[in-house]
Amino acid sequence: MTDVNTTDANTTDAHSSGPFIAAIDQGTTSSRCIVFDRDGRIVSVDQQEHAQIFPKPGWVEHDASEIWTRVQSVVDGAISKANITADDIKAIGITNQRETTVLWDKATGEPVHNAIVWQDTRTDALCREFGRNVGQDRFRRETGLPLASYFAGPKIRWLLDNVEGLRERAERGEILFGTMDSWVIWNLTGGPDGGVHVTDVTNASRTLLMNLHTLDWDDKILASLDIPKQLLPQIRSSAEVYGTAACTLAAGVPVASALGDQQAALFGQTCFSEGEAKSTYGTGTFILLNTGGQIVNSYSGLITTVGYRIGDQAPVYALEGSIAVTGSLVQWMRDQMGLIKSAAEIETLASSVEDNGGAYFVPAFSGLFAPYWRSDARGVIAGLTRYVTKGHLARAVLEATAWQTREVVDAMQKDSGVELAAVKVDGGMTSNNLLMQTVADFVDAPVVRPMVAETTCLGAAYAAGLAVGFWPDTEALRANWRRAAEWTPDMDAAARDREYKNWLKAVERTMGWLDEEN
Amino acid sequence: MPGPIQSLTRAAAVLRLLAGGERRLGLSEVAASLGLAKGTAHGILRTLQQEGFVEQDTVSGKYQLGAELLRLGNSYLDVHELRARALVWADDLARASGESVYIGVLHHKGVLIVHHVFRPDDSRQVLEVGAMHPLHSTALGKVLSAFDPVAHNEAMDVERTAFTHRTVVEADAFEKVLEDTRSRGWASDMEETWEGLASVAAPIHDRRRMPVGAVGLTGAVERVCEEGEVRSRLVASVRDAARSISRDLGSSPF
Ligand SMILES: Nc1ncnc2c1ncn2[C@@H]1O[C@H](COP(=O)(O)OP(=O)(O)OP(=O)(O)O)[C@@H](O)[C@H]1O
Ligand SMILES: [Mg+2]
Numbered sequence: 001m002t003d004v005n006t007t008d009a010n011t012t013d014a015h016s017s018g019p020f021i022a023a024i025d026q027g028t029t030s031s032r033c034i035v036f037d038r039d040g041r042i043v044s045v046d047q048q049e050h051a052q053i054f055p056k057p058g059w060v061e062h063d064a065s066e067i068w069t070r071v072q073s074v075v076d077g078a079i080s081k082a083n084i085t086a087d088d089i090k091a092i093g094i095t096n097q098r099e100t101t102v103l104w105d106k107a108t109g110e111p112v113h114n115a116i117v118w119q120d121t122r123t124d125a126l127c128r129e130f131g132r133n134v135g136q137d138r139f140r141r142e143t144g145l146p147l148a149s150y151f152a153g154p155k156i157r158w159l160l161d162n163v164e165g166l167r168e169r170a171e172r173g174e175i176l177f178g179t180m181d182s183w184v185i186w187n188l189t190g191g192p193d194g195g196v197h198v199t200d201v202t203n204a205s206r207t208l209l210m211n212l213h214t215l216d217w218d219d220k221i222l223a224s225l226d227i228p229k230q231l232l233p234q235i236r237s238s239a240e241v242y243g244t245a246a247c248t249l250a251a252g253v254p255v256a257s258a259l260g261d262q263q264a265a266l267f268g269q270t271c272f273s274e275g276e277a278k279s280t281y282g283t284g285t286f287i288l289l290n291t292g293g294q295i296v297n298s299y300s301g302l303i304t305t306v307g308y309r310i311g312d313q314a315p316v317y318a319l320e321g322s323i324a325v326t327g328s329l330v331q332w333m334r335d336q337m338g339l340i341k342s343a344a345e346i347e348t349l350a351s352s353v354e355d356n357g358g359a360y361f362v363p364a365f366s367g368l369f370a371p372y373w374r375s376d377a378r379g380v381i382a383g384l385t386r387y388v389t390k391g392h393l394a395r396a397v398l399e400a401t402a403w404q405t406r407e408v409v410d411a412m413q414k415d416s417g418v419e420l421a422a423v424k425v426d427g428g429m430t431s432n433n434l435l436m437q438t439v440a441d442f443v444d445a446p447v448v449r450p451m452v453a454e455t456t457c458l459g460a461a462y463a464a465g466l467a468v469g470f471w472p473d474t475e476a477l478r479a480n481w482r483r484a485a486e487w488t489p490d491m492d493a494a495a496r497d498r499e500y501k502n503w504l505k506a507v508e509r510t511m512g513w514l515d516e517e518n
Numbered sequence: 519m520p521g522p523i524q525s526l527t528r529a530a531a532v533l534r535l536l537a538g539g540e541r542r543l544g545l546s547e548v549a550a551s552l553g554l555a556k557g558t559a560h561g562i563l564r565t566l567q568q569e570g571f572v573e574q575d576t577v578s579g580k581y582q583l584g585a586e587l588l589r590l591g592n593s594y595l596d597v598h599e600l601r602a603r604a605l606v607w608a609d610d611l612a613r614a615s616g617e618s619v620y621i622g623v624l625h626h627k628g629v630l631i632v633h634h635v636f637r638p639d640d641s642r643q644v645l646e647v648g649a650m651h652p653l654h655s656t657a658l659g660k661v662l663s664a665f666d667p668v669a670h671n672e673a674m675d676v677e678r679t680a681f682t683h684r685t686v687v688e689a690d691a692f693e694k695v696l697e698d699t700r701s702r703g704w705a706s707d708m709e710e711t712w713e714g715l716a717s718v719a720a721p722i723h724d725r726r727r728m729p730v731g732a733v734g735l736t737g738a739v740e741r742v743c744e745e746g747e748v749r750s751r752l753v754a755s756v757r758d759a760a761r762s763i764s765r766d767l768g769s770s771p772f
Contacts, residue, residue, distance in 0.1 A: 039613070041614070042606060344601065348597070431601050432602075433647050453606065483636055484635045487645060
């Protein structure tokens, strides 16, 4: 007798008759693979964390080989959990942590050094040097970005300068550069055996090396940073077939999309119209506003980036507010401080008190990103008295995420003139009810969570599905969006203003901590 | 200053004995190990059982540590952790069923709603996280009462209010409902708490097979039921979700 209950619970559902789209999300803390059906519903998930390497204060690295091993394993895991084969999968899409930089040997596939992660600040001095007499906005007109250690270009240069013999090998054309999308696609499509070396416009727009207007590498900037062009991948659209998977249980499936994780979330939230925005709460928090075909310059500390480009359609641009540390502060409370055992417990601890007890926590671990862009800032806990408990600190941790959201939303309204009617949220931290209520309170706007919290993977799946005709157009995707929860602001305006002032005072205290010469 | 209370000291000894290497012990083994009269040991075990600190295996009659003890210790699952892990599956249940989804845990003789997903029809709805629902009449409450001995005792003890003329309040009839719930693995509420609303729920277990909560859906009785029964498609969806969440709880915390 066969017992239906012993088969995987996910496959007994009626919705799971194929075909399907798979998506790989190579993230900062973990890699995951999700199989979706035509309605955008999750059929199966597999996920694995990888090691975070902190060689020195301010330095963050990943082992790219470990990441590739994990990616293969989650692809196999998700496909086998779904109880399907490569034949059932129409396309596979890639989304990834952005800016994280790896250089590898073209012939062997061996990375020449650990990948330098986006949070890493080792290129601060280099960036100041590149700014020369102009300052951090030297390449802003071309790239939409300030010169900051966050972006990939300076990380490439650091590797060229610091890995023995690398520059010579790079000039001989033996070395390839990639952000994680390129690394995964190159390996997935065969590696040293015919792997394709490509990146998409969204990832390329985070290198400080791509011109936003031409969507091509900028020769002048390459010369200024002294980066040989033969390292660089070909820039392609975000939704087209780059090649075919040559390994894993997905072998034979077209690889059909690549988007930086934040752009993928914008896509997954179906923010396809000008003026639509989303906020993703993960390791960091990133708020993106679709600005359509317009390249909007920011005067309020945001950055201009490519939202996505579908095949040969016109590119869609976005304004972005990048916040470096939100979920990673919760991880810090768990791993470094040992105050909680799991990320979710921060809510339990924070709920044990009524308020922050006067404490404010500005987690400028990698300097301050939007809207300040101060690499000389470092973290501060302000307002400490004997009264403050770990419960108050937990509150301050959650409030830090909410205040940083507020700062970016304010900047976005200044730059774009668009008043956000509601904040559309996604990401791991949205399971935190207290945090979502606090965001609604501090921003003074409703916070709305869609039914698929995994919008990053969903966005990559959508783009891949569009590329192979699995979905006809973006309108069909919009119909899949459903509201799962909504938090309404419920805070006295005077209290909000008073608290915001305190927060801003605490922010001020982080600045100038590092001296120029460090 | 009064000396230690003998019965508490003995109860502590019984718990320590049962905690040694996850043992299951019979009454005579407990009595012999601690040098107690069988009657005394039985009295202590029964009291501990009523408090949920000890459970008795129905087949072998042997005793083991109970759910309440784990709830007290820090090994107990954090409700926010439960929400984080259940999120994907609760969303999917709402989409599959077209109804609103709730996850509840036992709290102060009632069901505390720790997670709520809106019905996916874009109508205006209010988030009910933090609300308390009754144990004896809701599908979530019945599941908890059927599978968690502590919830069971509380549901038997509380005053069971008749919210509608369908609410089961009488003790024997209520026990029968819980028995049915245990044997089929899910519970329903057909207008027993709110007129016009029906729900169905199933238990969530953690990796020790402890009942840590319940997941269920609620909707208009016309949509949820057919000929006086919950639609079997909805029952299947709820049980799928409960299984998926339980499976995810079996992995190590992130
Ligand atoms: N309930 C919670 N409350 C607060 N923070 C949480 C909660 N659950 C998860 N987090 C935080 O959210 C982050 C994980 O969310 P998510 O998986 O969306 O992150 P991510 O940035 O996408 O990760 P990656 O870069 O690996 O893709 C972690 O930093 C974790 O600390
Ligand atoms: Mg992510």
